[in-house]
Amino acid sequence: MKPNFLVIGAAKCGSTTISSLLNSHPDIYLVPDETAFFAEDEIYAQGIEWYEALFSSAGNAQCIGERSNHYTMKEYFPLALNRLLTHMKPDNLKLIYIVRNPIEMIESFWIEIRSHGGEEVHYDFNVAVRENRNLLVDVANYWCQIELYREHFADDQIHIVFLEDLKANQSQVMRECYDFLGIDAEVALALPDTKLNPSATKSLTNPTKSRLRNLKGYKTAVSLLPMPARKFLTKHLFMTKLNSRPQWNAEVKTWVTQELAQDTRCFLEYCGKPTDFWASMTTAE
Numbered sequence: 001m002k003p004n005f006l007v008i009g010a011a012k013c014g015s016t017t018i019s020s021l022l023n024s025h026p027d028i029y030l031v032p033d034e035t036a037f038f039a040e041d042e043i044y045a046q047g048i049e050w051y052e053a054l055f056s057s058a059g060n061a062q063c064i065g066e067r068s069n070h071y072t073m074k075e076y077f078p079l080a081l082n083r084l085l086t087h088m089k090p091d092n093l094k095l096i097y098i099v100r101n102p103i104e105m106i107e108s109f110w111i112e113i114r115s116h117g118g119e120e121v122h123y124d125f126n127v128a129v130r131e132n133r134n135l136l137v138d139v140a141n142y143w144c145q146i147e148l149y150r151e152h153f154a155d156d157q158i159h160i161v162f163l164e165d166l167k168a169n170q171s172q173v174m175r176e177c178y179d180f181l182g183i184d185a186e187v188a189l190a191l192p193d194t195k196l197n198p199s200a201t202k203s204l205t206n207p208t209k210s211r212l213r214n215l216k217g218y219k220t221a222v223s224l225l226p227m228p229a230r231k232f233l234t235k236h237l238f239m240t241k242l243n244s245r246p247q248w249n250a251e252v253k254t255w256v257t258q259e260l261a262q263d264t265r266c267f268l269e270y271c272g273k274p275t276d277f278w279a280s281m282t283t284a285e
Helices: 015-023 048-053 080-087 102-115 125-131 133-140 142-150 163-168 170-181 207-213 218-224 227-238 250-271
Strands: 005-007 028-030 063-067 094-099 158-162 203-205 239-241
Touching (some): 015 028, 015 063, 015 094, 094 170, 102 125, 133 142, 142 158, 142 250
Parallel strands (some): 028 063
Antiparallel strands (some): 203 239
16 A cells, blocks of 8 residues: 655644644544655665555545655655655655744754754754754755656645744644645544644754763763763763743844745745745845
8 A cells, every 4th residue: 555645844844743734634544653665775675565564554544645755855864765766656646845034943953953863964953953964954945846746746736835824823834735635625623733843842963962971981981871871971061951932143133045046936936925924035135
């Protein structure tokens, strides 16, 4: 069994939340966890039979789906779309793509990486944005991302959801999703007003670990510690509770806004949104 719809991102734009809401409909089965089958080499190596087995519990659901933000992160997973097209017929597949203000998306993505101990991005937010354009900035090029799919999928097979709209009118946005999938949009659902995977509850890796790792004998010393001691160090020494959103340096924010301006404008026009829908993204050209 193969899916007939996918939630393809974008990263840190509410895909976890909308997937949970989709799964609340009795005619929808969506694999509970993110699969990233077509994106991640090690997962893809398990084979298409393994992938199809993920949907074995779908029962009589009319709409069967899975989700992965990696499917639109072409900078890091360039083979994802080609692999998808190898195993799936575009005519039989619908796509849901959820987005948000790119500035907020970049903030949340940096938080997500740092909260998982990701030292590949700098602990200083503004330095990280400058040093990791492909990871933190280019992933917010929504138009470039969706254009790749439009080469193979008709526009009526792609449904764009704005996180801002979902927050403002959850019931209406979900009815539009159900309409798009061709199922009963008026079914009585108890849709929770719950934000899943919120950035505000996260703790971030602080600079202490990076500094200690450069000391001679650090790795050996840590390896000798019992696991409870390692966990204590991670929680109380290496992690810092997030108390607020990252603060932008004015120069860095202007640079990011300029870099994304054209892509953002094209994307909003395609979606029928005013070009100032994300006001902070249209002030710099």
